[in-house]
Amino acid sequence: EAAVTQSPRSKVAVTGGKVTLSCHQTNNHDYMYWYRQDTGHGLRLIHYSYVADSTEKGDIPDGYKASRPSQENFSLILELASLSQTAVYFCASSDLVNQDTQYFGPGTRLLVL
Amino acid sequence: AQSVTQPDARVTVSEGASLQLRCKYSYSGTPYLFWYVQYQRQGLQLLLKYYSGDPVVQGVNGFEAEFSKSDSSFHLRKASVHWSDSAVYFCAASWLVASSSFSKLVFGQGTSLSVVP
Numbered sequence: 001e002a003a004v005t006q007s008p009r010s011k012v013a014v015t016g017g018k019v020t021l022s023c024h025q026t027n028n029h030d031y032m033y034w035y036r037q038d039t040g041h042g043l044r045l046i047h048y049s050y051v052a053d054s055t056e057k058g059d060i061p062d063g064y065k066a067s068r069p070s071q072e073n074f075s076l077i078l079e080l081a082s083l084s085q086t087a088v089y090f091c092a093s094s095d096l097v098n099q100d101t102q103y104f105g106p107g108t109r110l111l112v113l
Numbered sequence: 114a115q116s117v118t119q120p121d122a123r124v125t126v127s128e129g130a131s132l133q134l135r136c137k138y139s140y141s142g143t144p145y146l147f148w149y150v151q152y153q154r155q156g157l158q159l160l161l162k163y164y165s166g167d168p169v170v171q172g173v174n175g176f177e178a179e180f181s182k183s184d185s186s187f188h189l190r191k192a193s194v195h196w197s198d199s200a201v202y203f204c205a206a207s208w209l210v211a212s213s214s215f216s217k218l219v220f221g222q223g224t225s226l227s228v229v230p
Contacts, residue, residue, distance in 0.1 A: 004156065040122065042203055042220030043157075050215070090156060099216040100145055100207035104156030 003027045004105035006091050012111045019078040021108050023091030029103070030096045032074040034058075034066060036087040037107070043090060049074055050096070081112045115140045117206050119221035126194055127229055134189040134224050136204030144206040146187040147218070148178055151201040160202075163187065174198070199228045 004025045013019045025032060031050050035043040045058030047066035055066040063085060065077040078085055088109050092102040116139045126132050138144060145164050149157040161172025168180040178189045187204060204221040 040222060042117070042119075042205075042222045044220075045217065048215075056215070092156075100147065100205075100218050101159055101162065102157075102218060104158070106154070106156045 004091060004093055004103050006089075006105040006108050008108060009106065010109040010111075012113060013078075013081045014113055015082060017081050019081050019085075019110065019112075021076040021078075021089055021091075021110070023074045023076075023105055024072055025074075025091075025093040025103075025105075026072065027093050027095070027103060028071070029093035030071070031094045031099055031102075032068065033092045033094075033102065034064070034074065034076045035090045035092065036060070036085075037090060038087050046076065046089075083112050086110060086112045115144070115206065115208050115219055117204055117219050117221040119202075119204055119224050121224050122222065123225045123227070125227045125229060128196055129193050132189075132191045132194045132198075132226070134202050134204075134226065136187045136189065136221055138185050138187065138204075138206045140185075140206065140208060142208075143182060144208050145216075146178075146180060147205040147207070148172065148176070148187075148189050149203045149205060149220075151203065151223070153200070157203060160189070194226075194228050196228045196230070199226055201225050 033048045034046040049055045049068040067075045088107045091105040094102045118137045147162045148160040151157045163170045201223045203223045207216045207218045
């Protein structure tokens with residue numbers, strides 16, 4: 001009954017290739033988020049969205065695009081993957097009133113070679 | 114800029130011992146404060162949160178945290194740890210982004226807790 005799911009769970013990509021990470025939530029939440037986690041660092045916000053067909057930049061958006069085609073789905077796109085984008089990526093969702101109580105997916109481990 | 118700092122990257126404690134994980138925030142006002150836990154290869158889960166009122170807040174599985182405005186801290190405690198508490202713990206704070214209705218969550222670096230026999 002996982003409420004936030006991510007696919008793929010892990011991926012190996014080549015430098016310069018395109019990568020799409022997908023997130024699906026069944027919480028009926030308005031907000032969705034993409035974070036990256038690097039070893040020894042906390043989570044950093046890449047993009048977020050509060051409504052379908054609209055996305056906003058977070059703290060580290062360079063090199064990433066986001067797409068929110070529906071309330072349930074939120075994708076993160078790396079048009080030209082680079083070595084520095086090797087990380088674990090987490091998707092999360094929250095409702096409008098309690099934005100800071102976020103529900104996380106299990107993460108996607110991305111290795112760019 | 115707002116920030117959250119967890120000074121201890123790794124903590125090892127014996128099973129049954131007490132635990133304190135440290136967290137300090139930097140902000141001119143009082144943010145909302147949180148502790149999240151990440152078990153191996155899983156997403157983060159909320160342990161507890163502080164909005165206002167009693168500075169000691171209770172969370173799941175016997176965890177509690179104490180807010181100190183004078184010290185700008187929000188330390189996590191547990192009286193007696195179990196091996197299943199081994200995980201990475203993240204302190205986080207949220208602030209309302211100026212001129213918007215967006216409340217941004219900022220995470221500390223995380224503290225990896227190992228509970229040994």
